[in-house]
Amino acid sequence: MSKIIVRGGKPLSGRVRIHGAKNAVLPIIAASLLGMEGESVIHDAPPLDDVKVINKVLESLGVEVEYKHESIRVNATRITTCEASYELVRKMRASFLVMGPLLARMGQARISLPGGCAIGTRPIDQHLKGFEAMGAEIELGQGYIEARIQGRLKGAKIYLDVASVGATENIMMAATLAEGTTLLENAAKEPEIVDLANYLNAMGARIRGAGTGTIRIDGVERLKGAEHTVIPDRIEAGTYMMAAAITNSDLYIEGAIGDHLRPVISKMQEMGVQIDEDENGLRVFASRPLRAVDVKTLPYPGFPTDMQSQMMALLLTADGTSIVTETVFENRFMHVEQMTNMNAQIKVEGRSAVVSGGGRLQGAKVCATDLRAGAALILAALVAEGDTEITGVHHIDRGYVEIAEKLSLLGADIRRLSADTEPELEREPETLPLFAVQPTLA
Numbered sequence: 233m234s235k236i237i238v239r240g241g242k243p244l245s246g247r248v249r250i251h252g253a254k255n256a257v258l259p260i261i262a263a264s265l266l267g268m269e270g271e272s273v274i275h276d277a278p279p280l281d282d283v284k285v286i287n288k289v290l291e292s293l294g295v296e297v298e299y300k301h302e303s304i305r306v307n308a309t310r311i312t313t314c315e316a317s318y319e320l321v322r323k324m325r326a327s328f329l330v331m332g333p334l335l336a337r338m339g340q341a342r343i344s345l346p347g348g349c350a351i352g353t354r355p356i357d358q359h360l361k362g363f364e365a366m367g368a369e370i371e372l373g374q375g376y377i378e379a380r381i382q383g384r385l386k387g388a389k390i391y392l393d394v395a396s397v398g399a400t401e402n403i404m405m406a407a408t409l410a411e412g413t414t415l416l417e418n419a420a421k422e423p424e425i426v427d428l429a430n431y432l433n434a435m436g437a438r439i440r441g442a443g444t445g446t447i448r449i450d451g452v453e454r455l456k457g458a459e460h461t462v463i464p465d466r467i468e469a470g471t472y473m474m475a476a477a478i479t480n481s482d483l484y485i486e487g488a489i490g491d492h493l494r495p496v497i498s499k500m501q502e503m504g505v506q507i508d509e510d511e512n513g514l515r516v517f518a519s520r521p522l523r524a525v526d527v528k529t530l531p532y533p534g535f536p537t538d539m540q541s542q543m544m545a546l547l548l549t550a551d552g553t554s555i556v557t558e559t560v561f562e563n564r565f566m567h568v569e570q571m572t573n574m575n576a577q578i579k580v581e582g583r584s585a586v587v588s589g590g591g592r593l594q595g596a597k598v599c600a601t602d603l604r605a606g607a608a609l610i611l612a613a614l615v616a617e618g619d620t621e622i623t624g625v626h627h628i629d630r631g632y633v634e635i636a637e638k639l640s641l642l643g644a645d646i647r648r649l650s651a652d653t654e655p656e657l658e659r660e661p662e663t664l665p666l667f668a669v670q671p672t673l674a
């Protein structure tokens with residue numbers, strides 16, 4: 233079992249380079265399945281476990297994938313099966329994003345139920361509602377979702393009950409090859425949706441309005457491989473911004489795009505953190521005291537749920553009491569118990585957490601219960617008294633490229649103890665036990 237050990241109290245300084253966005257590259261790799269001729273080349277693909285998993289999903293479908301120097305070459309001219317197995321899909325929820333492209337191109341797809349990640353039940357009803365509206369027949373059996381269409385999908389007007397990122401992506405990909413026009417309303421507006429639409433348009437798709445609540449997709453008959461560079465990871469960038477602020481340091485976050493981080497920047501500025509933006513990144517510097525602020529997570533352009541736990545770590549070091557409200561996922565406070573082990577004063581009341589700042593955090597043995605919880609524990613550990621030992625590192629590896637190495641280069645006392653016995657990608661599934669979550673089919 234790998235561990236990250238942090239000795240708190242070291243200031244940080246210097247520059248940190250932000251990698252390509254996990255949540256952009258995963259749907260883009262899934263979308264590369266739509267390339268009926270030529271190759272796709274995807275640049276700035278971060279070397280993360282999740283990227284390796286989705287590459288394996290593509291390979292399991294008979295597609296050629298080559299991953300070198302942060303670029304992925306995909307040749308999807310031949311697809312030999314339309315089934316993505318439980319063994320792969322259980323490892324990562326985003327594997328379900330191959331459903332839309334497979335259905336659109338091959339007329340069928342059989343994908344294992346992704347279940348729900350520990351942060352919530354995470355149903356897929358909105359994805360399925362979209363496919364059904366485009367004429368697909370959906371069946372659930374033996375833990376798999378099977379979707380079929382005779383001929384091509386048909387363009388449709390689809391209103392999402394929740395502005396789901398994954399459903400927007402899956403439906404948008406499926407609609408590219410549909411007959412006629414699809415209007416996707418109450419669509420998610422995240423920058424990763426815009427990045428996916430840009431890649432699809434480079435493949436020959438006709439998508440307009442990505443990044444707004446209404447996306448119009450005029451179906452085309454064929455798509456071909458395309459070259460694309462993935463946007464920088466706003467959540468990785470935000471995490472290093474918090475690292476600068478929590479340690480009272482001055483860091484330059486290279487590659488961070490201010491426009492993608494507006495709610496994070498504003499909340500940090502409200503606390504008293506100084507942030508300078510230029511065209512290449514952000515400079516973040518802070519000194520104490522920092523003010524307590526209230527934070528509510530919302531779909532983009534609201535405050536990102538993927539930054540909630542890291543923000544909570546920072547608020548633990550502010551003066552006063554903050555209220556953090558999580559509205560996107562119903563079970564995303566698991567880091568609270570771990571932080572409490574570090575002497576944090578936090579009380580959860582329903583969907584809100586009351587965070588009392590200003591106490592002294594203490595090193596402890598804690599466990600990363602999910603990806604961002606792990607990042608938040610590292611942040612808390614950077615300022616805790618003594619040593620913190622963090623297990624559950626496989627969660628952190630899903631979304632952060634060499635976080636211990638990057639922080640160490642900035643001056644943190646942090647090291648990773650890797651277990652020789654931990655084979656690559658042999659990790660616990662992200663999901664709850666199969667069938668714990670039954671999807672709503674209609």
Ligand SMILES: CC(=O)N[C@H]1[C@@H](OP(=O)(O)OP(=O)(O)OC[C@H]2O[C@@H](n3ccc(=O)[nH]c3=O)[C@H](O)[C@@H]2O)O[C@H](CO)[C@@H](O)[C@@H]1O
Nearest residue numbers: 255326354355356357358359394396397398399538560561
């Ligand atoms: C790989 C990826 O990009 N992951 C991100 C994506 O996840 P993901 O795409 O899974 O998240 P969604 O936007 O779909 O989920 C948002 C909310 O909608 C609900 N929902 C979703 C689909 C559905 O069919 N029915 C339904 O009710 C979910 O339970 C959740 O409460 O967006 C989340 C919200 O910003 C981020 O935290 C994840 O990091």
Ligand SMILES: C=C(OP(=O)(O)O)C(=O)O
Nearest residue numbers: 325326349538603604631
């Ligand atoms: C929740 C996250 O990812 P996923 O949707 O892949 O579980 C995340 O990136 O914080």
